[in-house]
Amino acid sequence: MNHIGVPVSDLARSVAWYADVLGIVPNGVTISATNPAIGAVVELENPSMRASFALAGDNVLLELIQYDNPRPEPFAGRNCDVGVMHLCFEVDDLDAAHRELVRRGVHVNADPVVLRDGEGVEAGALAGTKILYLRDPDGIQLELFELPDRPA
The missing domain is CATH 3.10.180.10 (2,3-Dihydroxybiphenyl 1,2-Dioxygenase, domain 1)
Structure with a gap:
């Protein structure tokens, strides 16, 4: 890419x-x-x-x-809308990143979520991964992603 x-x-x-x-x-x-x-x-x-x-x-x-x-229309897409994509950035410490985003007043959609099997989630190989969605100044969805520590 x-x-x-x-x-x-x-x-x-x-x-x-x-x-x-x-x-x-x-x-x-x-x-x-x-x-x-x-x-x-x-x-x-x-x-x-x-x-x-x-x-x-x-x-x-x-x-x-x-x-x-031409003058653009404001972003109004939802994550489920066809063609809407998001950028995902891997971080080492999602909890610290979340605290910093909140401190700065960045729009965070919700608290971080840990992907675990059960309660409507089949995480498979991503089990233990933490995710967080936020929005940039135009409302564009972004994701932060922390992979779990895996035994060697």
Whole structure:
């Protein structure tokens, strides 16, 4: 995988939020485009967009994209809606990350959940994994994921 593109409503705000809250710092690569050929590729008439790239993890780029034309609609998708995707970031200590997110006033959907077999969950190989969902400034769903310690 090369990169994941995420349309946002305010590029500067999102770049700052992803850097400050998730530690995903821009790598200095930015682009802007108002090109009919690019419009054809993304199926938008007369698009105007700006984007900033940041390294997320060891080898995946996160591309935050602001379209100035056409004006985007606010994000309104639910996790169950077709086409809605979420980004998942692995953390070493989900409880500490949760406390820090709450301290910063970040929207956290609910307290962390540990995946365990039973009570409507068949966790299988992911048993013991902790998960947490949160939202970025545009309401886009993100997930934090802590894998359990496994005996060697």
